Amino acid sequence: MTSVDYKLLNTDGTARRGQLQFARGTVETPAFMPVGTAGTVKSVTPEEVRASGAEILLGNTFHLLLKPGMEVIAAHGGLHKFMNWSGPILTDSGGFQVFSLAKLRKITEQGVTFRSPIDGSKIFLGPEEALDVQHTLGSDVVMVLDECTGYPATFEHAQQSMQRSMRWAERCKRAHKGKHGALFGIVQGGMHLQLREQSLQDLINIGFDGYAMGGLSVGEPKDEMLKVLSYMGPKLPANAPHYLMGVGLPQDLVEGSRFGIDMFDCVLPTRNARNGWLYTPNGIVKIRNATHRTDTDPVDKSCECYTCKNYSRGYLCHLYRSHEMLGARLCTIHNLHYFQKLMQQIRQSIEDCRFMTFRKEFYDGIGVEPPDVA
Ligand SMILES: [Zn+2]
Numbered sequence: 001m002t003s004v005d006y007k008l009l010n011t012d013g014t015a016r017r018g019q020l021q022f023a024r025g026t027v028e029t030p031a032f033m034p035v036g037t038a039g040t041v042k043s044v045t046p047e048e049v050r051a052s053g054a055e056i057l058l059g060n061t062f063h064l065l066l067k068p069g070m071e072v073i074a075a076h077g078g079l080h081k082f083m084n085w086s087g088p089i090l091t092d093s094g095g096f097q098v099f100s101l102a103k104l105r106k107i108t109e110q111g112v113t114f115r116s117p118i119d120g121s122k123i124f125l126g127p128e129e130a131l132d133v134q135h136t137l138g139s140d141v142v143m144v145l146d147e148c149t150g151y152p153a154t155f156e157h158a159q160q161s162m163q164r165s166m167r168w169a170e171r172c173k174r175a176h177k178g179k180h181g182a183l184f185g186i187v188q189g190g191m192h193l194q195l196r197e198q199s200l201q202d203l204i205n206i207g208f209d210g211y212a213m214g215g216l217s218v219g220e221p222k223d224e225m226l227k228v229l230s231y232m233g234p235k236l237p238a239n240a241p242h243y244l245m246g247v248g249l250p251q252d253l254v255e256g257s258r259f260g261i262d263m264f265d266c267v268l269p270t271r272n273a274r275n276g277w278l279y280t281p282n283g284i285v286k287i288r289n290a291t292h293r294t295d296t297d298p299v300d301k302s303c304e305c306y307t308c309k310n311y312s313r314g315y316l317c318h319l320y321r322s323h324e325m326l327g328a329r330l331c332t333i334h335n336l337h338y339f340q341k342l343m344q345q346i347r348q349s350i351e352d353c354r355f356m357t358f359r360k361e362f363y364d365g366i367g368v369e370p371p372d373v374a
Helices: 046-051 061-066 070-075 079-083 095-100 127-137 155-176 193-206 222-235 250-258 268-274 306-310 313-321 325-351 355-366
Strands: 005-012 015-022 025-029 031-033 057-059 089-091 112-115 122-125 141-143 182-187 210-213 242-244 263-265 277-280 283-286
Touching (some): 005 325, 025 325, 031 325, 061 122, 061 127, 070 079, 095 112, 155 182, 182 193, 222 250, 250 325, 277 325, 313 325, 325 355
Parallel strands (some): 141 182, 182 210
Antiparallel strands (some): 277 283
16 A cells, blocks of 8 residues: 655756655656566666666556456566566556557447457456556556547547546546555646646546646647646646656657656657667667768767667667667667666756756757747
8 A cells, every 4th residue: 555755856947856755666756767568678678677777667558458468467466576677667557558559449438448459359448447457567656547638639529538537537546545556647638728727626636646647749749748748747736746648759858857747758769779769969870871880989979878888889780780689679778778867867957956058958969959938
């Protein structure tokens, strides 16, 4: 029945530097959570993930429910033991994947019925079922089941969708009583600020251990996302953690932190690593490009990861072009390290009350104009 304590260490404007204190360990915030979709951060071991600086992982309920299935996870005593990660784990509710991946789904007030993409069997996921799965996983942060409103959505559609999510949030709160883990509510409402505010107020009335912003980065223009983020971020309850779901370009981590977000997750560093896209303080390096073939420098001279300390761009370019497995592993190690280093710099700049100066240096480094948000 442990939960999470949020400890605020410093603020700089609306940015905040803090700690999430779990029974399984402390997480320095703002924090980036690598995604372990199928019970693994693809191609790297938990030790390698830990060495990158990550203190908390995200697990996907939908994928784990389908494969290997809850009887396998339960037989191992939960996801931590199954995948050999002893730190905190946040799990999503499965809703996002059901809505985005599952074909033949039917949504009612009770929940969502869908066909398994693996064997075609019929599966029902309601608020209670989504929590039941996360309890079996042993999650340290349990997310409510919500309906992720797509983009674009009319006011009426976004309102109905949000209101259903709020009714589901209430059912999740009841289903979580006495169970392990913190329970986070999710603010919805599309790009409509009035609905977003209503959604947040409804969640505060129900009472959660943390508050997430859902339904962003769903295909809307960047300025729409920033409008919602800059308006809602500072309104999230000060004494609880704030989580921006599924948003993870380096620029988004900087902007999210600016508006008081404490937690982020995204598949970008790992997925792009497998595509040979490497993040550096000077922008993206596409390692398959012929220009790197004879380059004996590391990906990033300032990077202290295992890959940059030991291998050249030319070697990585060769591995990538030869479809060698080690290429994906080494690229993943570097990207995970870059994302954690960025978060560490964000945290330090908030501590030193120089966040906006850091922000400018960051954009100068990657050669991108900072977004103009009031
Ligand atoms: Zn590196």
